[in-house]
Amino acid sequence: MRSKTKIQIRTFFVVALLMIMSPVLLFSQHDLTLYNMGQVPQRIYLNPAFIPEQQAYVGLPFLSGVHGSVAYPFTYNNVLTRGVDDSLNFEAQNFLDKVSKSSHVLLLTGFDILSVGAKIAKGRFYINFGIRERINENLYLPENLFYLLWYGNTAPQIWGQQVNIAPSVNATVYDEWSFTFAGHAVKNKLTYGATVKYLSGRMNVTTKKSEFDFYTNPNTYDLQMKSDMDVQTSGVNDISTYTDQGTSSLIFPANSGFAVDFGVNYQINDHFSVNASVLDLGFINWHSRTLEFVSHEPGKEFTYNGMSLHDFAGLFTDFSKYGTKLLDSLKHLVHIDSVYGKSYRSTLPAQFNIGGTYSPNDKNHINLLLNGISWDHHFYPALSVSYFYNWTRHVGLTVSYNIFNRQFTNVGAGISVATGPLQFYVVSDNIPGLIAYRTSNNTSVQFGINILVQGKQAKALPAEPEPTVQPSTEEPKTQ
């Protein structure tokens, strides 16, 4: 099974492309504003206990939930300065300063292919079915790699020091087939929900180990290296022929997994409620088109200290070949094995939400939300304070202040508008990022179109009154 043949260049290229592109287009999605945006049925994907107000809804296929986020570890003004001739100069040092402060970047995005939900049992329960395409990417870009590439190995940050220059990437593209069941309990004070998901993996890169220590001897300039790499991939090696597969293999690529979401919402009294959810507790087993890259001699130190005098004399007619020879020598020293057909398991980034809402009346809601994403041994926290105005049954407005990605200037907003059976919503966690893009390092937009069946019960079930003498057998009436 283990092949010691040449590294699959194509796979490395694809993985490298993912790494290289990510600092340019970094996606980050905590869905902070949408979480408390009433009237939008897609909230149920953030907390299965958030039963939509509508009797039923059908998301417009492929358009019911489109997520688009852009984030950089730097702002436009950080890396580009305007010259006197209106030209723009690339400020490499600023770029590196920013990258060095934020080497971890996340992508959590996707779009809804199909989304359907409806209340059943006269509103006591709710079921939802969805098919979503999802993309997760977690990238670690060591600053020392950039110093090495841009300034060379004499950069003071790495000169004479042993530094790890190995990036790591964990990325997953998969389809999610979900079924949600939600209901009311504790006299309608408690709403609960759970979602079970069948996951069908398309592509994956999982970095189990990522260590490539690099050291330049300041006296002899010898290059010392030590690698301990283990990168597992699926569907990446032969990506150019990916669509050559049969239809069934494309839809269900034999990489199956499962995940669950749980959520609760408790109405403390007429004005206060608390909620919590945990999402994406699950995994995918990867069997199809797998290829693992693993260090041939993990942890073994090796040194490149030059070539023979005879070989060096051979370069006298073309010194530009030195780079090729150097890379060939390093590739020979850093022997990476390619292992085909080895199955493995990857986990999903788990997301946690804990929130509370103060509602002085039916129209106004003030929300606090603590959010976190746990992935690849790192925790990415976020905090959101939002205000939701339930203007009419058809129009909802929200504004939010969000802290995430170490950014404290994220002001979000959203609106949902229904006209007839159609509902359009759009929401962003950072509106200034859309407008003042030169000073912002992230922004996001999510929008979608739903077909709603409002029914007579436009709102969630109220809490049942405390029992008095005899329990009522009638259905609770909504307002």
Added chain:
Amino acid sequence: MRIRVFSPVSIIFIVLILVLTGCKKDFDKIKAPAWKPDLAIPLVIDNITFEQALIETGTVKNFYIDDAGDISMLYYFNDNAFRIVPSDLITLPSFPFTFDHIVTAAEQQQVSIQDLNLTPVIYTINLTESLPGTRIDKLLVKEGSMVVSMDNTFNNGGHLVLSFLNATKNGVPFSYTTGPFASGSYAETIDLSNVLFDLTATPGLTQVQVQVMLKQSSRPVANDRIQTGLNLSIGEIGRFAGYLGQHTFTPDESFVKLTVFNNAYVLGDIHFEDPQVSITMVNSIGIPLRVTITDLKATNSSSVVGMDITSYLGSNAVFSVPSPDINATVPATTTMNYTNENTGNIMDLLFNIKPDRIHYTVKTEVNPSKAGINFFSDTSSVYANLMVKLPLYGHFDHLTAQDTFAFSLNKNKEIESVNFKTFITNGLPLQARMQVYFVDKLYRVIDSLAGYNTIFIKEAPVDPVTHLPKPGMFGEKDTSFFFDRVRMESLSNAEHILVKAVLNSFDEGATNVKIRSTQALKLNFAAEVKLVKNLGAGKK
């Protein structure tokens, strides 16, 4: 109401379009960034022994390294110019004889009634008739024949039987029966290869019996004639035992070409402490030999100087080469070494003229004592090799080595500067003064690595008793050479690198040193290179 519904959407799309359009517009304005890495790179690590240097530069082809690691340069002469083979010692001529018979009336009468065998005739052939002093006891024919030429006057179903009375083939007595008698002339050839003549009882003499057998027939009649010419011919002897007699061989003069360090030897000087010339006789013919060196001299074709030391060899000029044992599987080898020790330091005279050729002539006498048993096979031979052995032990004075390499510094505009560093650890007992020149296509010097200076690499300290470098002690040299942009650009016209090194043993070449295979020059070259490269993205 409808306007209020779609206004936010419109605003968002407009903002997105503006952002994307703005980005595209700005991207076009980005100046191509200049990449200015500063790279510290190792270039060369090598451990070059003196032996490797000689091999890589093609200075000397053959070496001998003894158990102690002492190196000697070897020069051979071992082609076929002087070689004695069996055909030089014995060649047998052809041996013709005839058999004639005229049919009588009585024989006609008998053959008309029944088959008739005539009385056989025996012929004796002396194989050494033309080789006085030679004795043949046994002889295996590798290539030979007997041609039977007939001229008859009748046809008959009978035939001629030729029996070789003291010969066998594959252990069986060897005879030959011709075809039926036919009228007219015709010939048959008898293949004698692998026929063994055992002449031990009558050395050199073999016998052939001829017998006529006639079938009952009306022919021949009286006066019919059988006329047969026979010719025994042994072209190549496969194996021989006997005595070959006395012979003397004096082949033409031969020489060994010396290429000691090529020009280095011409420009500088090497005093070899123990030069040696040896002549080796290799004898696989079963004959004793006496070898006399009749000529041993050196010539320097540049200075047209010669040195003949033949007369100084004295009794060493003559030596005996024994015959190998008859059952030996390897030849008998005898080597005569000529050294300062056994020639009264005459070898110094030979090499003081820096010879490029050593000439020699040998006289070889076969069976000098006129007795013994000789033997050989078809693969046997006697030949002489001359070897000149120059142990790398002596003193070296201004031994000048020079080599040229093709050179091209393309893309030098991307190089801001180069700081070239060398770390040299010298384990050889020789000091060197080096210079590297960058020259154009007409070999005019554009620049040199060390400017007006030379790079002086000190020798490893030498023990005066052993003449070897003191253990663990080396000559060390660290140097840096800086090339700025101006200097780099000037090298764009350089087409060759000329490396020159002048080697000395200590005290300007007055001290004897020994070169051993383990002594080495350890090289570490590295460079700090500042590059400037326009990455070419965006607007330039």
